[in-house]
Amino acid sequence: MKKNPKPSSKRNENRACAEHHHDPKPSIERAARILKDAGLKSTKPRSALLEAMTRFHAPFSTEELFRAVKASDLDLVTVYRSLATFSDLGIVSRVDLGDGVVRYELRSPDGSHHHHFVCQECQKVEPLDSCEIKAQENRLRELGYSQLSHRLEFFGICPDCREHSRADARTR
Amino acid sequence: MKKNPKPSSKRNENRACAEHHHDPKPSIERAARILKDAGLKSTKPRSALLEAMTRFHAPFSTEELFRAVKASDLDLVTVYRSLATFSDLGIVSRVDLGDGVVRYELRSPDGSHHHHFVCQECQKVEPLDSCEIKAQENRLRELGYSQLSHRLEFFGICPDCREHSRADARTR
DNA sequence: AGAATATTGCAAACTGTTTGCAATGACATC
DNA sequence: GATGTCATTGCAAACAGTTTGCAATATTCT
Ligand SMILES: [Mn+2]
Ligand SMILES: [Mn+2]
Ligand SMILES: [Zn+2]
Ligand SMILES: [Zn+2]
Numbered sequence: 565m566k567k568n569p570k571p572s573s574k575r576n577e578n579r580a581c582a583e584h585h586h587d588p589k590p591s592i593e594r595a596a597r598i599l600k601d602a603g604l605k606s607t608k609p610r611s612a613l614l615e616a617m618t619r620f621h622a623p624f625s626t627e628e629l630f631r632a633v634k635a636s637d638l639d640l641v642t643v644y645r646s647l648a649t650f651s652d653l654g655i656v657s658r659v660d661l662g663d664g665v666v667r668y669e670l671r672s673p674d675g676s677h678h679h680h681f682v683c684q685e686c687q688k689v690e691p692l693d694s695c696e697i698k699a700q701e702n703r704l705r706e707l708g709y710s711q712l713s714h715r716l717e718f719f720g721i722c723p724d725c726r727e728h729s730r731a732d733a734r735t736r
Numbered sequence: 737m738k739k740n741p742k743p744s745s746k747r748n749e750n751r752a753c754a755e756h757h758h759d760p761k762p763s764i765e766r767a768a769r770i771l772k773d774a775g776l777k778s779t780k781p782r783s784a785l786l787e788a789m790t791r792f793h794a795p796f797s798t799e800e801l802f803r804a805v806k807a808s809d810l811d812l813v814t815v816y817r818s819l820a821t822f823s824d825l826g827i828v829s830r831v832d833l834g835d836g837v838v839r840y841e842l843r844s845p846d847g848s849h850h851h852h853f854v855c856q857e858c859q860k861v862e863p864l865d866s867c868e869i870k871a872q873e874n875r876l877r878e879l880g881y882s883q884l885s886h887r888l889e890f891f892g893i894c895p896d897c898r899e900h901s902r903a904d905a906r907t908r
Numbered sequence: 909a910g911a912a913t914a915t916t917g918c919a920a921a922c923t924g925t926t927t928g929c930a931a932t933g934a935c936a937t938c
Numbered sequence: 939g940a941t942g943t944c945a946t947t948g949c950a951a952a953c954a955g956t957t958t959g960c961a962a963t964a965t966t967c968t
Binding site (some may be wrong): 775776778779781782810811813814817818836 | 913914915916917924925935
Binding site for chain 2 (some may be wrong): 579580590604605640658660662664666681684696697699700701704707708709710711712713715716717718719720722726727
């Protein structure tokens with residue numbers, strides 16, 4: 565869908581998916597409209613946070629977002645509250661990677677969602693390009709379950725880290 | 737909050753899966769052997785905890801297990817430490833339902849795993865009887881990802897709660 | 909029984925997150 | 939552009955779940 569900024573070196577081979585990037589403008593504009601439509605105010609902290617969020621290429625914690633925007637000194641509590649608001653409005657979605665930290669990511673305007681692979685060696689988080697559990701959700705729906713949603717993440721060792729550890733083993 | 741007992745006719749209809757139950761004896765024996773094989777000691781707190789765990793039919797938090805065994809007064813810290821140990825040894829597995837609480841469940845001796853449905857109305861947690869994402873894991877493996885594992889949960893409204901809310905709507 | 913070592917309890921620290929409240933800021937109306 | 943209203947913010951403090959340090963205790967081995 566999107567071409568990679570880097571020439572196709574070895575670096576970006578074997579990726580689960582290349583997509584974790586947002587064009588800043590449409591994302592920010594969408595968020596601004598959602599806020600306005602909800603009757604919420606457009607404030608300096610909120611704008612700064614929205615802008616900062618577009619610079620992340622992976623899910624970020626509240627603390628990380630706070631640091632990313634630290635220049636425009638606002639309080640950490642404001643970041644917590646803003647993210648809660650953004651989440652309620654569907655501007656961001658929660659990502660739970662199973663360490664005790666809540667993360668978020670800007671939701672893509674098209675409403676699609678994706679899951680992640682987390683490397684347990686280098687901690688890198690990669691998006692996966694498709695969600696394949698509609699089938700299971702449909703089966704649950706037929707059993708009477710409703711308003712279904714799900715959370716799914718994969719863990720393991722990424723190709724890079726695997727390669728490195730093999731190289732290490734060879735030299736040792 | 738408390739769940740009312742219902743006529744057994746409807747009770748087990750429309751279930752995602754009926755299985756969240758362990759026979760106490762084999763589970764405890766298995767755990768005991770694993771502990772011994774690992775060179776760890778068989779202590780009164782550990783035994784009490786193992787025994788208490790078999791009485792849960794859904795994933796339990798540290799605090800819940802603590803309360804369940806409170807008679808044999810042991811410290812909450814001991815419960816934390818024991819569960820960490822049990823988890824390392826594969827006696828229990830971590831279940832993360834996305835509220836900030838770590839839960840565990842006794843692992844079935846056959847090594848199989850399952851995922852859960854969490855009702856956002858009554859908080860009930862039901863096991864699902866099959867894991868259907870081997871396919872996606874295999875695809876990742878072919879891309880060079882290794883030592884794969886995953887976490888998956890479903891959320892929504894269970895058939896019971898859905899039925900209740902419909903009844904409510906009718907009477908209103 | 910005695911030595912070696914793993915485990916426990918207790919208190920205190922820690923991390924991520926939430927809450928209360930008074931001061932400030934946004935925005936609609938005049 | 940001033941004014942009133944209400945949402946939003948900052949600051950301090952509370953909070954929940956979990957982890958750590960350490961001395962006392964319990965288990966296992968010989
Ligand atoms: Mn993502
Ligand atoms: Mn289960
Ligand atoms: Zn890696
Ligand atoms: Zn329910």
